[in-house]
Amino acid sequence: MAKSRGFSIYLLKSTFSNENALKEDHSLELLSEGVINLPDGAFMYIADRPSSVPWWKNYWGVQKDLYQMQKGALVFLPINNRWVVLTFGMTYHQLNDNCYEYDFGLRTTLNALDPTKIKSTDILQPENAKRQRVQSPTASELNFFDLRSDETILKxxxxxxxxxxADLFKNITGGNSLKVSSNLQADGISDLCINLVEIYEKDDYKTTFPELQNIVPVKDPALLDLLKKNLIEAFNRNPAPVELVLSIPELFDYSTDYKIKFSGEGRSNLEFTDVYIKGYREYLLDKGIEEVEDVEKFNTHKLRILDDNEILIKEYSIYKSFLFDCEVEGKTYHLCEGEWYFIETDFIINLSTELDSIFIDNHSFLLQCEDKREDDYNISVKNSNPNIICLDKKSISPNGQYQVEPCDLIYINNNYLELAHVKISTRSSSLSHLFNQGVNSVQLLRSNNQAKDKLKELVENEVTILPFIDEGKYSVTYGIITKNDKAKKSKSLPIFSRISLLRTVNALRTMNIPVSAYYIFDNVDRKNLNQEED
Structure with missing residues (x-):
């Protein structure tokens, strides 16, 4: 039996071929002769970089001759008036970010997959750009992977x-590209690709995985143009709105020593320790660019991750690195990894129905914020109200465990011991942390006697408070410091923050914990601050 080999496959968009799918500065060589098994009409490009000495050889003074080499190839196959690209090695980075169908791998996989034999899922939580891989030791159904279709994007x-x-291949992996193993010889690969494109064009996944339809890709060119216009307008506001975030657009090993640079308008000496829109804007200003007028600039500008030797680890277009929420004609859209998604309208309506009731219009002492820092605001509230205790940066976690902050402010309110959690910003990643903090502290106080004892010590055994701690009679208030319109209630939050809040509210309600949210007016000009408070 012939040996089975792995193939990584991309489907180019209808307007792309080998003539325009590669980056302008690609370093690949087109082979015009000496390729015996290449199908008719196909093209092969190879990466044949000369060998180099690894950095650690000289670092440790290794005397033995050591060299590392990088080889790879791209094969362009004509398939039914379209082009399929097979990539070998790391050459897929030589493809333009916008040249291939981003849903080809995943949609083909969902159409071909046995729904009872799933082995692994990669998901993205857009609220905080969190990426997670869940694997099963045995083939399982979707519910094993705890994929919450109302708050995650399956990647x-x-x-x-x-x-x-099964006669074509046994297993399949799909993301932006499609990965399959086959024992077919070179003359049969074109037929395999024809079958894969046919599977991609089916709609079987809508029946097999109907629960994955709350978040769906946007394909209408006219709508995409309108969404991109919204993105340009949002970026050119300074500071950028909280709905717009720059992030590394895939799973990344953060244990690697790395630095961030930007390119696309020429070399710059600016480098950054992490990924922020502020850093990208500094790069543009360094090049004399105050505003971006064409969204195509976001495709040609690159976010570059380099190691200590200035060797490129990964490179992405800025466009692919954006996370962005916006609303157009009453409908909600989300940009993630270069693709726009429509958020189901009924789902958005349900969020408002569930959440608006917890937003309160007034609060007795969480008044407007005049402080740049959260801790300063919390102290000012405490100083103005003798019955309030500030527990900001305190911990109730049992000895040896990760620190858990009980709340920022604690006080008796309406016959409950109220735990108030305060956060500057309506950025999704910050609010996700805020909402989770409210749940985690209550769960710990309800389940761990050592945590309760620590809270008693923190409130200095205040006689009026102790009975509430013993009974576990708590309520939770989220104070969100923002300039956003409080009249819009939950709609003033980014879409995935609302989803996160609903999950939190449901968790607290199962514990019979009353919960409320309040917008604290931010009376501080934060335009020139380095970054928001964590």
Missing amino acids: KMTGAVKDEY
């Missing part, structure tokens, strides 16, 4: 295929 899936496709 990749691996599993065994349905019986009807």
Whole structure:
């Protein structure tokens, strides 16, 4: 039996071919002769970089001759008036970010996959750009992977295929590209790709995985142009709105020593320790650019991750690195990894119905914020109200465990011991932390006697408070310091913050914990601050 080999496959958009799909500065060589098994009409490009000495050889003074080499290839196959690209090695980075169908791998996988034989999922939580891979030791159904279709985007899936496709391949992995193994020889690969494109064009996934439809890709060119216009307008506001975030657009090993640079308008000496819109804007200003007028600039400008030797680890277009929420004609859209998604309208309506009731119009002492820092605001509230205790940066976690802050402010209110959690900003990642903090502290106080004892010590055994701690009679208030319109209630929050808040509210309600949210007016000009408070 012939040996099975792995193939990584991209489907180019209809307007792209080998002539315009590669980056302008690509370093690949087109082979015009000496390729015996290449199908008719196909093209092969190879990466044949000369060998180099690894940095650690001289660092440790290794005397032995050591060299590392990087080889790879791209093969362009014509398939039914479209082009498929097979990538070998790391050459996929030589493709333009906008040249291929981003849903090809995932949609083909969802159409071909046996829904009872899933082995792995990669998901993205847009509220905080959190990426997670969940693997099963045995083939399982979707519910094993705890994929919450109302708050996550499925980025990749691996599993065994349905019986009807078993003659083509046994297992399949799909994300932006498609990965399959096959024992076909070179003259049969074109037929395999024809079958894959046919599977991609089916709608079987809508029946097999109906729960994955709350968040769906946007394909209408006219709507995409309108969404991109919204993105340009948001970026050119300084500071950028909280709905716009720059992030590394895939799973990344943060244990690697790295630095961030930007390119696209020429070299710059600016480098950064992490990824922020502020750093990208500094790069543009360094090049004399105050505003971006064409969204195509976001495709040609690059976010570059380099190691200590200035060797490129990863490179992404700025466009692919944006996370962005916006509303157009009453509908909500989300940009993630270069693709726009429509958020189901009924789902948005349900969020408002569930959440608006917890937003209160007035609060007795959480008045407007005049402080740049959260801790200063919390102290000012405490100083103005003798019955309030400030517990900001305190911990109730049992000895040896990760620090858990009980709340920022604690006080008796309406016959409950109220735990107030305060956060400057309506940025999704910050609010996700805020909402989770409210749940985690209550769960710990309800379940751990050592945590309760620590809280008693923190409130200095205040006689009026102790009975509430013993009974576990708490309520939770989220104080959000922002300039956003409080009249819009939950709609003043980014979409995935609302989803996160609903999850939190439901968790607190199952513990019979009353919960409320309040917008604290931010009376501070934060335009020139380095960054928001964590």
